[in-house]
Amino acid sequence: MSTATTRRPVEKDGSSTTANHPGADPDTARRTARGRVAVLHALRYAALLLVLGVMVGPFLWQLSTSLKGLRDQVFGYPPQLLPHEPTLSHYAAVTETVPVLRYATNSLVVAVSCAATNIVFGSMAGYAMARMTFRGRKIVFACFLATIIIPFESILVSEFLIVRSLGINDTLLGVMVPLAVTGLSVLLMRNAFAGLPAEVEEAAVLDGAGEWQRFWRIAMPSVRGTMAVVGIFSFVFAWDDFLWPLVVLSDPGNYTLTVGIQYLSGTFTNDQRVIAAGTMMAVVPLMVLFFSLQRFFFRGVGEGAVKG
The missing domain is CATH 1.10.3720.10 (MetI-like)
Structure with a gap:
């Protein structure tokens, strides 16, 4: 009784398809790792900017309000941070x-x-x-x-x-x-x-x-x-x-x-x-x-x- 053997598909150059799997490409792996690091850095800096805005924003707004002239709006929309007519x-x-x-x-x-x-x-x-x-x-x-x-x-x-x-x-x-x-x-x-x-x-x-x-x-x-x-x-x-x-x-x-x-x-x-x-x-x-x-x-x- 003969046994059937299963052969792996071989491409034209004679190499196996599993050998050419995209995950095995070192250049692709490095690009993926660099992309993840870039995303993490972007999220980290975005969080830092958010915290900075929450902590420093009220102080800058009060400082801007104290320097605004009579013609500058305090509660106008859109908010005006830099006074047009600064005064002491x-x-x-x-x-x-x-x-x-x-x-x-x-x-x-x-x-x-x-x-x-x-x-x-x-x-x-x-x-x-x-x-x-x-x-x-x-x-x-x-x-x-x-x-x-x-x-x-x-x-x-x-x-x-x-x-x-x-x-x-x-x-x-x-x-x-x-x-x-x-x-x-x-x-x-x-x-x-x-x-x-x-x-x-x-x-x-x-x-x-x-x-x-x-x-x-x-x-x-x-x-x-x-x-x-x-x-x-x-x-x-x-x-x-x-x-x-x-x-x-x-x-x-x-x-x-x-x-x-x-x-x-x-x-x-x-x-x-x-x-x-x-x-x-x-x-x-x-x-x-x-x-x-x-x-x-x-x-x-x-x-x-x-x-x-």
Whole structure:
């Protein structure tokens, strides 16, 4: 009995059709791979441009509105980003309506004080959490973490009652006390100190250095980048804070810049250009601060200050 054999179809040149399958062509595979990489890069840049537009777009719109002349439309269609008649008169109107320099000075005092206290007290508490051993340390650290997730509005009334009982309401000190140290500052400094090698402090112990000497002379100089991060965060938060100063302060002479600028909404309700100029005057100092200290900020991130 003869067995039937199945032969592969052979082309005219004698080669098998499976050998010439398109997937086996290396040039086609490379072109396909390059196409996929190009598509992925295009999607990545499209996502970055979308995020950039969402984050920077409102700022550019406010800046454009603050520079628009009276003939430029604010809410016209299509939207007009570049003003045809740019002017700085709206910034002059802000300074004539509210004492911007006084309010900015009050905000600067509060923000600088809060940045300094967060660096000092946050460093001390963070070092104790990372390097010192005592009973209940984990519970204390958990309490610090809990303060990060508790909304400030839920404790606003109790904070005000405490400040009033101390007799410091309607003062800049009353604004600074609740912001003197935050759980985030303690967390950042604790992680920074925990990342330091223990061998350095062990050598200092053998040399007779005490706890305070190790903290001040060895640990603190090693986490300068993280201290810059804590200072920037604390300064920005205190400068931008609106609700707490609005509740505590009643004397217009003690108003911070964010509270004082609110008067523009009532005086110039129909002129969004002046309101936009006031918001720009409150935002620009923060931008100058960050761009001048950004190298310290990124160095602090590199130290592992924001790692768990």
